[in-house]
Amino acid sequence: MVTTLTPLEAELLELAGSVPDPELPVLTLRELGVVRAVHAHGTDAVEVELTPTYTGCPAVEAMSLDIERVLREHGVREVTVRRVLAPAWSTDDIxxxxxxxxxxxxxxxxxxxxxxxxxxxxxxxxxxxxxxxxxxxxxxxxxxxxxxxxxxxxxxxxxxxxxxxxxxxxxxxxxxxxxx
Amino acid sequence: MTTTPAKGAAAHTAAALALGDDALVLSHRLGEWAGHAPVLEEELALANIALDLLGQARVLLSMVGDEDELAYLREERAFRNLQLVEQPNGDFAHTIARQLYFSAHQYLLYGELASGDGPFAPLAGKAVKETAYHRDHAEQWTLRLGDGTDESRARMQRAVDALWRHTGEMFQPVEGLDVDWPGLEAAWLERIGEVLRRATLTVPEGPRTGAWAAGAGRQGLHTESFGRMLAEMQHLHRSHPGATW
Structure with missing residues (x-):
């Protein structure tokens, strides 16, 4: 997938990806391969695309809250974490x-x-x-x-x-x- | 396909409820094993399968409404799940037979939906990978119980016989799903036949739908035990609306 990230989006993607997995805290969300994209609308509103490992994975809610908290602490006023299913996550994404x-x-x-x-x-x-x-x-x-x-x-x-x-x-x- | 938008929307809702209710109801039945499974590994396996199904149900029901309202506030006649998935757990063999029949069906159905470009393709593409493990779990147990002791074999045979009459309903076309139903049924029969024979069991020969109308869950007609299951599933939400923890 080739997308052009603005410097801000690249920075926020790095931040969102640095959040530890709530169940396996040795891994970051980037290493797990579940943070798909960050879209910044201006400097105040950011949308993060997150994909679950399993459809029913209960950790997704904790991940979303953690991402929101980290980005807010970084000064983003409005953070939306959107759950995406396709393409389906694979263990090859780790x-x-x-x-x-x-x-x-x-x-x-x-x-x-x-x-x-x-x-x-x-x-x-x-x-x-x-x-x-x-x-x-x-x-x-x-x-x-x-x-x-x-x-x-x-x-x-x-x-x-x-x-x-x-x-x-x-x-x-x-x-x-x-x-x- | 030429459908009016209104009719298309109704078909989409019907399909989402059919798939979502199958997953929700079976998830609840499997959850009833928590604290009762024969060994710890099965406790975890059944709960994990239930969790996968609950995740699928949440996605599917959220496509057409509020997931909590749909799960907790509908009456029995509004549920569109197969009668197979609402059948009581019975002994462990009955639970495995229900898993065997349903997971083989769901694996084939999701596989076909995943390869299309309909509204259920993303969920199906995700869920089919989970269902592959559910099917494997059920098949391994079918082999172990069928090709096991006299007692386990007799119980497994009794279970596959008892649930057989509920399996025809899985291949009744569902409005809103573009699926080759006869092809699905043929593939299912082949798979199940192969597993049962390897498990030294006899493939049941009785009718798979009946004059007594086994298999009208998609029309909202359910078997006796379903009402009791719903009462247990819904009572907390109905007694304490909006409660959270």
Missing amino acids: TDEGRRKLREFGIAPPRARTASGPVGVELGPTRTRATRPGDEPLPVRCPHCGSAETELLSRFSSTACKALRRCLACREPFDHFKEL
């Missing part, structure tokens, strides 16, 4: 820096998706192991010990965006930010 931080936080980052469209979630083995590239889907690695030998415990974990897995090497359970 930046490399965001992935690194997730891993450090003890959450296995999502693997890169290979195709567009719905995720091909199909019945199959719930365990992963290291294989030669191209043989099988990439393994989900344990964020604690790095082992590729891990198993799925539940498709759904503490939040909709995570699955619960266990490492077969160090036996630690861990969250996996599942591919969407």
Whole structure:
């Protein structure tokens, strides 16, 4: 997407993107890839486009309030946060820096998706192991010990965006930010 | 398509209510498992699926009105959800059978809506990715229970049989949705048949709609338990209008 940002919009986009995620405060909204655009109408009124990770994600309201607060503190009088659904957010929108931080936080980052469209979630083995590239889907690695030998415990974990897995090497359970 | 703006608007409302009410009602039913699920992982899974559906319902209902008024202040006959989604949770197998039937349908329907350019395409494109996980969850449990112990197999068979008669309604055309309904039904039957056979279960053979009018939820006719569900869902809002926390 090529859009021309005014210097003010670029500055405000940076500010809105620096807001920490309310549930995973190690990540900023920019690293999560959910702040889509900032439109400034004059210097007083600003509209921010925010996309949810999941349609029902309850963190969106907290994100909106945080963005409004930060921009108001910066002197913007009128802030509107608009929720946009299309194009749908994907875990591929998480930046490399965001992935690194997730891993450090003890959450296995999502693997890169290979195709567009719905995720091909199909019945199959719930365990992963290291294989030669191209043989099988990439393994989900344990964020604690790095082992590729891990198993799925539940498709759904503490939040909709995570699955619960266990490492077969160090036996630690861990969250996996599942591919969407 | 040549429709007058008024008729087009009415069709859009009908479609948003049909999709939104399916999501809202099933979300509430799944939420009833909170605190009762057989294991902690299922507690989280069912609540997460309910949350996804609630998010979809909020978007869909907000397209055509005030989401709270539509959810909490309509009478039973004004709801346009499928009878399938309002069926009581029953045992865990019944809940899984309901999930299996509905998520396979919703995945196909949203997939088709997402590839079009209608008003529901953005929501469908977003939600179909969530629904892929719901479908996977239901299919894995169907396999595990069907191809499990004698007891789990008998219960899973009983559940897929019991809900079968409510599945025909999913393929009745909904005004305002540009969908190949016979194609959707054929794809659904193929998918469900494959999963049930792999789960060593028998594909039910009974009628999927009936002379006794199973499947008129889209016309506002609902089954007995739906009234009780609505009473529980709506009583707080009706007793304390405007309450927040």
